[in-house]
Amino acid sequence: MKLILPDSKVLKQSLDAIAELITDAEFVVNEYGLSLKAIDPSQIALVVYNLPRDSFEDFKITGQKKLGLNIPSLQQIIRRAKPEDKVILEVGTNKRFNVTLQGTTKRSFSINLLDLSNSELPNPSINYDVFIKVRAPVLADGVKDAALFASYLTLKIDNENIIISTTSTKGELNSETSLTSVEVLDKDIKNEARSIYSIDFLESLLKGATNDTELEIYLKTDAPLKLKYKIQESTIQYFLAPRIEE
Amino acid sequence: MKLILPDSKVLKQSLDAIAELITDAEFVVNEYGLSLKAIDPSQIALVVYNLPRDSFEDFKITGQKKLGLNIPSLQQIIRRAKPEDKVILEVGTNKRFNVTLQGTTKRSFSINLLDLSNSELPNPSINYDVFIKVRAPVLADGVKDAALFASYLTLKIDNENIIISTTSTKGELNSETSLTSVEVLDKDIKNEARSIYSIDFLESLLKGATNDTELEIYLKTDAPLKLKYKIQESTIQYFLAPRIEE
C-alpha cells in the first residue's frame, strides 16, 4: 500500500474533527479510497468518514487494508506538515505505519499499527421525517447559545421553523430560524420532529464545520440525529443518540 | 418596557468594562436612557454608567424601571450577539428579563431579575484640584509599568508633569509625562495633587479604554480618583478610593 496526498490540508482538518470523538480506530483502505467508521467511547456518537480515491495523487492498493491507528498520534504527525508538503502513507514492516512528509526535507514518522478487534458497528438506517440543509452556524450558534444554560437542548423542526431551546435554573433559551431564511438551502419535511441531544457532543460534531459549511440535518422524534457535511473533498457523517425523556 | 438597540457593540463593550468590578447590580431605565450606579464588593470603586435614550432605535418605558441583574450572565448573553443583530430588552412575566438577539435567527434569552435591596449609594461631590484630559495610554502604560514592582502606585500631577511612581524591594518606577505632550488634550490645575491607588483596580477601571480613548482624570490629594471616558456613545465614570498613608 502506498497513498500520496498532494498536500496535508484535507487530512489535517479531518483528523482535527475525528479526534474530537475518537481515540483508537480502524481506517479502511480499498479501491474507493480511505474510510473510517467508529463509535465514541461512551457509545453516544457514531462517525463515518470517507476520503475518496480521487483526492490522492497516487493510490496503490491491492485488495483492502485495515489500519488500526491511534488518532491523536496520527493527528500530531499530520500537524507537523508544512502547507506544501506531500503526505505519503505506507504500511511498513513489523506492524508499523509510516507517514512521510516530503518537502525540501524528507521527514518519515513511524508509529505502531494497533490490533483493534472491533465488534461490528451498526449501520443506522432510519426513515427520517425531516431533512434540511443549512449553513452550519444555524445549528452551531444555537448550540453555543444553549450552552450558556444547560447540557442538553431540544431540537425541533416543523414546516415553518428550526427551533433550538433549553431551560434550567440559570436561564432559558429559545432560538427560531424560519425555513424561508437565506441560511436554509434545502428542505424536505414529512412530519415535524423533536428530540433532545447533548450539547457537548453537538459541539464536537460541528468542530470540522466552518461558517460556510453546508450542513445536512436529518431529524426524527426520539431517534439519532444525523449530521453530514464536507471537509474539503471528504465527507463526514455523524449519528448522535437522543436522550429519551421518561 | 421595550428597548431596541440597532446593534450590540456599545452594550458588549460596556458590559465587559462593568463586569470587571461588579457582579450583581441594578440598572435603572427611565426617560433619559439606561443607567447603572454600583459599588464593587470591597467598596473601593464606584461605577456610574449611562447609555442615553438616543442610542436606542426604539425606547418604550412608562415611568421608571429598576432591573436587578447578574452582570456576568447578561455579559455572556450579549457576547453571543452577531455584529448585525438587533438587541431587544424586555421585562417578561414571572420576574424574568428577556434579551432577544434578532438577526436571520431570532434568539431569545431569559434570565431571572434579582431583588437587590440596595443601600443608597454615595454621590461623590469633590472639589478637585486637578483636571486633565489625556489619551488613555498615558495612565494605562504607567499602571502596567508600576505593576512590575508593586500593588499600589502614587499618582502626582503638578503644573508641569503627570508622575506615576512606585517602589518595592523588586524595583522602582518613575514615569513622567509633560503636560505639554501631544498626549495631553486639556488641563486645569488649581493645585498640585498626589494620592496612592491600587494598581489592580486601576487596571480594571481602564479595561473599557482603548489607545484612542480620551480619558478625563480628576485628582485631589488623599481623595477618590475620578476617571471618566466614553464607551461608544455611552459614558462611564469611576470613583476609586485612595490608600491613605498613616
Next chain:
Amino acid sequence: MKLILPDSKVLKQSLDAIAELITDAEFVVNEYGLSLKAIDPSQIALVVYNLPRDSFEDFKITGQKKLGLNIPSLQQIIRRAKPEDKVILEVGTNKRFNVTLQGTTKRSFSINLLDLSNSELPNPSINYDVFIKVRAPVLADGVKDAALFASYLTLKIDNENIIISTTSTKGELNSETSLTSVEVLDKDIKNEARSIYSIDFLESLLKGATNDTELEIYLKTDAPLKLKYKIQESTIQYFLAPRIEE
C-alpha cells in the same frame, strides 16, 4: 556608564532568547560593546552573547563594567518599551541599574545590581569536523518532529545529508535534508559526525531564531554542539553538551 539604544527591538529579542536558559548573569560592558557569557543552572548549555558598540546611538564607558542582573526582571522591563522608545542603560547610585524608556513619556525603571561571584567559565575550543550554514527551520523542524516521540535526538551530518532521528516506544522519526537543498547555504565537511542532544535544550537554543535566520551548526562526534546566529545586529552562540551513550 551611559548607553543609548535607538530602539528596543534588538534587546527585546535577545533577552527573550537568553531568558530561555539563564536566570542571573553578568553582562560586561567595555569598548567593544555589551556582552554576556553564562551557563544554564544544569550546566548543559553555555551562552555567549555580543551586542556591538555600533548598535548604540550613544556609548559612554570608561574601562569595563560588570553588571550582575536578573535576566527575567530586565526582560519584563524591556518588554514594556514601545517600538519607538529609546532605551537608556545606566548604573545608578546604591548598586542600582537604571533603564529608561524615553518616548513621549519618560519611564525610568530601577532594579538591583547583583553580586555574582562567577567561577571562570570555559572557553570551548573544539576542532569541529562539520560546519554547515542552514535556514533555521532545517534544524528547528526536525527538533519539533522528534519532540513527538522522545526527549533526545541524534544529529548526524555526513557528505550528503543532515539526518535527525529518534526512536521510542511512541514512534520513530527520521528526517533527511540533502546538503544540496536550497535551505543549505554553506558547508565544510571534514568527516561525518554524529551526536545525541537534549530536545528541550535544542528548542530553547532556537527560541531567538526565525524562519529566515541563517544558522551556523558546528558538529563533532560526542562533542558539544555549537550553534551561532544573529539576532538583529547582535550575535548569539551556544555550546550544548552531548549525551554520551555508554
